[in-house]
Amino acid sequence: MRLRLVSAAALLAAIAPASTAWALDLSAGERPAAVASAAPAQDLQPASVAELVERVDIPWSRFTLDNGLTVIVHEDRKAPVVAVSIWYNVGSKDEPAGSTGFAHLFEHLMFGGSENSPTSHIQAMRAAGATSLNGTTWFDRTNYFQTVPTPALEQTLYLESDRMGYLLGQVGQEVLDLQRGVVQNEKRQGDNQPYGLVEYAQLEALFPEGHPYRHSTIGSMADLDAASLETVRNWFRDNYGPNNAVLVLSGDIDEATARTLTERYFGRIPRGPVNTPAEADVPTLAEPLRETMHDRVANVRLMRSWAVPGLLDPEAVPLSVGASVLGGLASSRLDNELVRGDQSAVSVSTSMMPFHRLGMFEITVNVKPGQDPAAVEARMDQILAHLIANGPTAEEVSRVATSYASRTIQSLEQVNGKASVLAEGQLYAGDPDHYKRELEAYASVTPAQVQAALQKWLTRPAYTLIVEPGEREAYEEAAAAPAGAAAVEAAPIQRVARDPMPAIGDVSDLDFPAVERARLSNGVEVIYAHSDTVPVTRVAVEFDAGYAADRAARLGAHSLMLNLMEEGTTSRDATQLAEEEEALGASINVGASMDRSSASLTAVTTNLRPSLALLADVVRNPAFAPGEVERLRAQRLATIANERTSPNAIAARALPPLLYGPESPYGRPLSGNGDEASIAALTRDDILSEHQTWIRPDNATVFVVSDLPLSEVTAELNRAFGDWTAPAAPRGAKTFGPAVPAGQSRIVLIDRPQSPQSLIYGGVLLPLSGTDDLLTLNTANTILGTDFLSRINADLRETKGWSYGVRGTVNQLEHQAPYFISAPVQANRTGESIAALLEQYNAFLADRGVTPEELERTVNGNTRSLAGGFETSAQLLGALRGNALYQRPDNYYETVASRTRALTAADLDAAARAAINPGGIVWVVVGDADVVRPQLDALGLPVEVREAE
Incomplete structure (x- = not known):
């Protein structure tokens, strides 16, 4: 991939961290006032969206085998690895009535081995040294992917071709019954989560009977129970031919080698039936539809959904931008009004999920306990109506586009990431460069286009689902004796002999980048490695703290302090911080593990200086404004309540104290969120003390990976952190007693x-x-x-x-x-x-x-x-x-x-x-x-x- 860097001069112009120029004349809708005790740390101009995207390029070549297999090759010699990604143009939308879940079931079956490699595909790939190894199924496609050392490429292609053309002899009744059970347990695992039954209700409400998108990809227990061996085999025969697939090879390979190898391993597989993926219109509800569902959850959830156009429609990008402005950005309108403003919600999100034939636009609001859901919904409707009536600002649209471009650039660092982009474009648009069209659309989209798309699609009748705490409605379980497991004789499979599987050549040992060190002018150590695959710099300012820094009587204090660091500084409020991050295409995250706390930055290197200025402001100058302390306290209490409804979180809260004892620094919930009593008792002074004790230069190490040399990175870090000095308060220390012996089971x-x-x-x-x-x-x-x-x-x-x-x-x-x-x-x-x-x-x-x-x-x-x-x-x-x-x-x-x-x-x-x-x-x-x-x-x-x- 080639990305043009803007000149250094572009970094010398001034930036005014302007706030979003819009407001709602609503009773509790004013944005929090900015803390004005200090000026912004740096005044710098970020690169424009157009400058970020205009040179993004993934060179590729394409050819088609005689049997219809489309092959795309991207050469990237940065490492001796190749991504092998194969996408089949079949997903759950293509399943007929009574066969829901078959596409996903076959994803599992295809990992179970094939006729010439009867052991698990994962077993073979694991021995080959595969990374990024997986398969996924969604409405429109099934894909399988792995990144392998170059000497393992031939064996990988042999195995992928074997499960494309020589699979069914390995899929007998025993294999089907086993994987049916695994899939049903995957379904149970998802359904068992809080709000785990929402998707089924949403799809059935938005799409009429017979619509291809009406059922979930996981399928129904009844259809999985009924799947007979011959029916399942016929599903494969109809859909998994080479003429219904796209194979992408990305990495340490060229087109000539790819032609030779794909012809050798895939060329003899016969064409399958011509498969035309199911067509699907974008339905409109006859009238607004409301439903209420009950679940064992801690707070009420409001959901509003519409069916909208899919990813190839010119309105898909404007709708996606509108979703981000409304509830996708950290500085979104719903965040500013409902979470930071009147604080009636603990979290909000809005998404536009684009599929091949259509999309789904979804708003989710988690109501703060004690608030009136009806009032919160009315306020949500006002915010949405204001956006539809007046459109977004140019600044909002620019921030969305910059954030999207930055995420895209970062996603293309892996050869498998580039393979996925090329495959998706070919599969849905017939154009591997479709990602460029999307980037160009984001770079050029206007507020008027966003407003027009929202007016057209979100003024239609919507589906509203309210999930209230309570006992769940009836749950569909699998049959004790699945009908499809009955002994119904299937036609014998005629096996076809193949050449032996190729061996794996010698794989060279890892050449890890040289690690370099420097010190800032205040003595903080910098540990650095160079990586120039993409023009991105990653920085982690790490502190010897972590959740283990909590005192037993003040659990959750440390993580709450870290969360508050992102919610305003002495010169920027939370919204201004989010807006400036988005304008730069940067991502700042403050968090912890059990042993360490960190403030991390991912930035397009072009915008490194202003991004580091933001990071330094977050680390050095948190405001801990009283109003923000109270807002995040309420959010934390809601988070703890939610943890007590999730199976994984319940277990992660219970186990550590049983092992270490409640007084140990490790004997606390793994999430670090603490307990209700501790969080309720914390004062702002406690938070300030926590920051002074742990987040300080004499307790810090800076880690950097960048395409810039260490000398340039150090200069920028010194500009941001070099004059940072430790407070007078003593540095924190964690106390661990002797090792705790294992107890009785x-x-x-x-x-x-x-x-x-x-x-x-x-x-x-x-x-x-x-x-x-x-x-x-x-x-x-x-x-x-x-x-x-x-x-x-x-x-x-x-x-x-x-x-x-x-x-x-x-x-x-x-x-x-x-x-x-x-x-x-x-x-x-x-x-x-x-x-x-x-x-x-x-x-x-x-x-x-x-x-x-x-x-x-x-x-x-x-x-x-x-x-x-x-x-x-x-x-x-x-x-x-x-x-x-x-x-x-x-x-x-x-x-x-x-x-x-x-x-x-x-x-x-x-x-x-x-x-x-x-x-x-x-x-x-x-x-x-x-x-x-x-x-x-x-x-x-x-x-x-x-x-x-």
Whole structure:
């Protein structure tokens, strides 16, 4: 990709951080006053939208095989990797009645192996060193993608062609039944979340019977139950031919090589039937439609939806811009009026989701507890009506366009990101350069065009859905004995012989960029790596703090302080900060992990100086205005209430205190949000003290990845931070006692009625810290817990079909590290799942350790994937920060391959057995106690039942 940088002179013009020139004459609609105690830190002019987008270019070539397969090639030699991305022009909109969910079901089936590679596709790709490996299904398409080392390209093309042309001999009744169960558990997992049933109601309301977009991609339990083997096979025959696919090769490859290889591996696959994707009009409701749904949620949610034109329509971009102005930008009108203004909502969002044939325009408002939903809805309607009647300002439109261009530039850093852009353009528009047309449309769109599109489409009757707290309505479950699992004989598959699968050549070890260091004039260390794939600079100002900095009696204070840093400085209020970020195409985020806090910046390098000025203002000069403290306090209390309704958040709140004890810096909820009593008691002085104690130059390190040299970056950092001095207050320190021994295994069951799934969340403390050398243990745990092919996932998902995904991880905290197990399982298998997990751990840690096949696959995968794992500047920045946190040398990742290749099965077995004690696992189960308790009692472990708070 080529991006022209604007001249340095463009950075020397003045910028006035103007506010949005619009206002509503409504009772509580005035924007918060700006704090005016200091002038802006820098006066600089950002690059224009046109300057950002005019030189964005992804060179490509295209050819078509005789069987109709379209191949697009993009050459990018920055790393020895190639993205292989194949998009099939079929999605859930193409499913006939009674076959909903088939496109997504086949996504799963196509990962299960093929006739000439009967093991899992993921297993083969894992050994090949694939990164960005996945497949997705949506209304309009199904895609499969992976980024592989160049020497693994031929094998990858062989495997992709095998599941395109030689799949069905591997898809028998047993495979279908297993993946049917996995998909149904994926559906349960989504449905089990708060507001998890909203999409079904929305689609059925917006689209009439028989409309292609009326059903969700996941499908219905009944249709999945009814899927017979022959029906499913015929779905594949009708839709997955080469003439219905686009293959993109992006990276370390040229057109001549691509022609040779694609002809070799795909050329013999015969054409399939001619497939014309379903047409679909944009329906209009006859009259406004309102519905009310109940769910176990903490606050009322208002949703307003319209069907609108799709991504190829000239009004798609104006509608998208309108959505961002209304509720998509951080400085959006709904944010300014409902969240920051009268504070009647805790959050808002607006989106325009463009699909191939149509789109959906959606407004979501989460009502603040205690507010009148009807009044909030009336206010939302006034804001929307004002925008439709008067249109957006030119400044608003420019900020949306700049933000979009910046995000697009960043997304093209990965070869897979470029492959996806080219494939989508070819699939839907017949033009791989369609992304350019979109960028040009954003750069040239006018307020009048946005207003006209909003007037045309959002004045039609809308669907309004209100979700209120309460018991859920009836839930559709899968049948105990699916009709499609019945023994109905399917036609035999005639297998076609192929040449042997090609081997993988030698993959070179990782060449990690040189790490350089400097110091600012105030002594703050700068750790830097160079990356010039795109003109983007990433900066993280990191502090030795994190959620562990909280005192036990003041949980949530640190994260609330960090949140408030983004809500206004002594020279800019929250809206001005958001507006200036958007005008620069920059992104500033302040947050924390358990061990570190950080203020991070991602900026187009052209706009680095003014972006750093904003970052410095956020870090150094937070206002902590009393009104903002109270507003974010109320939001935080609502967030905690929402956490108590989500299975994952409930478990993440409950488990750490059970492992570490409530007094430990690690014995608090993993979200860092604290509890109601602590948040309610915090004062503004507490927040100021928290900032002075932890967010200071003598507690800071700056990490940078940029296309600029270190000397230029250091000069800009000095301009922003070089005169920053520490306050007189003492620097904070965290106190960790001696390592906590593993306790006795037990089960804490948290009752969450009406849960179609149970979330099993287990944990045990390890006799290790994050600063220990954990390479051997983590390699062993790849086989045991983290990999898709791990023992526990292979058992519960790929053998039993009880879960959509199971994972066991070493959580690499700086001090004492825990081992966590996450297993969402169907409710009627909860007890059996814990028993199966314990069986796998006990066996692995006793006499069924690492096999030769597992060792070879894991060593190959972990070493071959290194180049793809550090393809982006974000990945490089994360590596710099991780090396510093865990006290590793700068060349750590360059040593990983040789160290991993030297490992033996005995090494891995010994590391796992010394660290993990299954007899000490504390299990938190979030589920319906009436269903789950009898299953848990049968396990012979102590069971404590708690009510969901």
